[in-house]
Amino acid sequence: MMTTADPLACDFEAFARVARTRRSVRAYQPDAIPDEVLDKCLDLALLAPNSHNLEPWQFIEVRDPAKLARLRILCLNQLPAREAPHLIVAVARPDFWRMGRRLMQAAIESDAPGMHLPEDVRVALRAKYRFIIPMIFQDGPFHILGPLKRFILWAIGLFTISWRFDAGRAGQTLWATRTTALACQNLMLALRAAGFDSCPMEGFDEPRVKRLLGLPGPARIVMVLAAGRRADGGVAPLYRFDRTLYVRRV
Amino acid sequence: MMTTADPLACDFEAFARVARTRRSVRAYQPDAIPDEVLDKCLDLALLAPNSHNLEPWQFIEVRDPAKLARLRILCLNQLPAREAPHLIVAVARPDFWRMGRRLMQAAIESDAPGMHLPEDVRVALRAKYRFIIPMIFQDGPFHILGPLKRFILWAIGLFTISWRFDAGRAGQTLWATRTTALACQNLMLALRAAGFDSCPMEGFDEPRVKRLLGLPGPARIVMVLAAGRRADGGVAPLYRFDRTLYVRRV
Numbered sequence: 001m002m003t004t005a006d007p008l009a010c011d012f013e014a015f016a017r018v019a020r021t022r023r024s025v026r027a028y029q030p031d032a033i034p035d036e037v038l039d040k041c042l043d044l045a046l047l048a049p050n051s052h053n054l055e056p057w058q059f060i061e062v063r064d065p066a067k068l069a070r071l072r073i074l075c076l077n078q079l080p081a082r083e084a085p086h087l088i089v090a091v092a093r094p095d096f097w098r099m100g101r102r103l104m105q106a107a108i109e110s111d112a113p114g115m116h117l118p119e120d121v122r123v124a125l126r127a128k129y130r131f132i133i134p135m136i137f138q139d140g141p142f143h144i145l146g147p148l149k150r151f152i153l154w155a156i157g158l159f160t161i162s163w164r165f166d167a168g169r170a171g172q173t174l175w176a177t178r179t180t181a182l183a184c185q186n187l188m189l190a191l192r193a194a195g196f197d198s199c200p201m202e203g204f205d206e207p208r209v210k211r212l213l214g215l216p217g218p219a220r221i222v223m224v225l226a227a228g229r230r231a232d233g234g235v236a237p238l239y240r241f242d243r244t245l246y247v248r249r250v
Numbered sequence: 251m252m253t254t255a256d257p258l259a260c261d262f263e264a265f266a267r268v269a270r271t272r273r274s275v276r277a278y279q280p281d282a283i284p285d286e287v288l289d290k291c292l293d294l295a296l297l298a299p300n301s302h303n304l305e306p307w308q309f310i311e312v313r314d315p316a317k318l319a320r321l322r323i324l325c326l327n328q329l330p331a332r333e334a335p336h337l338i339v340a341v342a343r344p345d346f347w348r349m350g351r352r353l354m355q356a357a358i359e360s361d362a363p364g365m366h367l368p369e370d371v372r373v374a375l376r377a378k379y380r381f382i383i384p385m386i387f388q389d390g391p392f393h394i395l396g397p398l399k400r401f402i403l404w405a406i407g408l409f410t411i412s413w414r415f416d417a418g419r420a421g422q423t424l425w426a427t428r429t430t431a432l433a434c435q436n437l438m439l440a441l442r443a444a445g446f447d448s449c450p451m452e453g454f455d456e457p458r459v460k461r462l463l464g465l466p467g468p469a470r471i472v473m474v475l476a477a478g479r480r481a482d483g484g485v486a487p488l489y490r491f492d493r494t495l496y497v498r499r500v
Contacts, residue, residue, distance in 0.1 A: 014264035018260045057496060161324060175452075177431075182431050200301075245349070
């Protein structure tokens with residue numbers, strides 16, 4: 001049995017309450033989320049798993065009144081975009097792989113505090129970030145090598161079981177989007193746990209939002225998150241269909 | 251102040267503990283997760299937000315010993331795939347939009363228990379699922395209309411602020427992957443809250459896994475989740491780089 005002294009012991013019902021009360025909230029009270037609360041939630045968001053530890057994600061909270069007013073319009077003026085005191089843009093950044101690689105290489109070499117990597121692990125990690133990561137993500141200008149990589153992966157797959165990694169521009173977008181979405185869910189739950197609410201919005205003018213925020217070409221907006229404290233009537237009825245349609249055991 | 255009688259009151263520290271202790275666990279004890287626990291966790295996973303309520307996700311737990319042995323190999327025999335008592339395949343199902351649409355239409359018309367939709371909302375929802383949803387997702391055979399839709403969205407965007415929805419095959423894949431990833435994070439956290447652990451794996455032979463599970467063409471595997479109870483030494487050091495690299499306020 002777990003005891004309260006167990007550092008891994010968690011309270012399932014407390015978590016379930018967070019997951020159950022997290023709803024896409026459309027109407028908000030005007031009061032802001034305190035900075036320290038939002039920071040704590042964002043820190044928890046960044047604890048989501050991310051492949052190869054390359055952290056291909058970015059969260060941009062738009063505070064500047066002019067930018068915020070414009071962003072509300074670029075989210076098509078939908079109710080949560082209009083009402084929520086905060087709008088946070090979650091961005092997939094496949095191009096961050098270079099920065100993440102550099103940071104990982106530095107961390108491995110410096111044996112960052114508390115890592116205590118055994119020498120064989122260090123050698124394996126060194127090789128991974130030196131050779132494997134560029135092999136996956138280095139596509140040349142305009143992802144010109146992407147189709148070639150996909151062809152090679154396909155050809156190898158004809159003969160043997162092999163890893164079909166997400167190659168090329170579309171693959172990298174998919175990869176970074178997946179990882180960023182994991183962090184988004186953490187963020188929405190963290191906000192709920194802190195007594196606040198959110199609404200993940202997919203309806204926006206992506207090219208114009210990217211221009212507003214000065215985001216480069218490879219960046220893709222995963223969602224714009226409206227956040228604040230829920231107002232009465234801000235939640236639609238919950239529809240979820242029979243779980244057996246979505247969960248199988250084989 | 252919130253009181254414990256407040257149905258929306260949550261315990262932030264209890265949630266933070268779940269989010270912090272969730273790590274990608276590579277070594278597992280052999281004991282299984284009880285069915286009722288796994289079911290509760292999957293139910294919480296399906297409470298993640300999903301756009302238009304179309305639930306484009308599927309979770310397949312592989313139990314059959316022969317299939318499971320094969321799946322471990324198709325996950326390239328990596329440590330968590332080899333050791334974890336459970337492997338759950340998270341699948342993005344863009345093709346589920348048709349089923350979701352049909353179910354939503356039936357729910358709207360029948361005024362499913364507890365919905366109490368006001369008449370104007372019902373009319374709006376009816377129009378949405380009758381016209382808007384097919385406009386977004388209906389691409390004709392082989393997504394032949396996808397490029398045309400993208401062109402139209404681009405052309406409209408030249409003149410006005412407008413919604414650039416994810417059109418075509420790649421867009422629908424991205425859309426369903428994003429939504430499924432949100433549910434994956436819920437699932438990993440729910441497992442942790444229940445005292446268990448998981449490892450999201452991206453390294454697998456996707457075409458062969460799809461064949462093993464009889465999944466159709468449009469299905470895309472978001473991750474294979476190893477799950478069970480963590481064994482000593484199953485967790486690597488946590489690397490996260492300076493938050494200011496990933497969180498901005500503008």
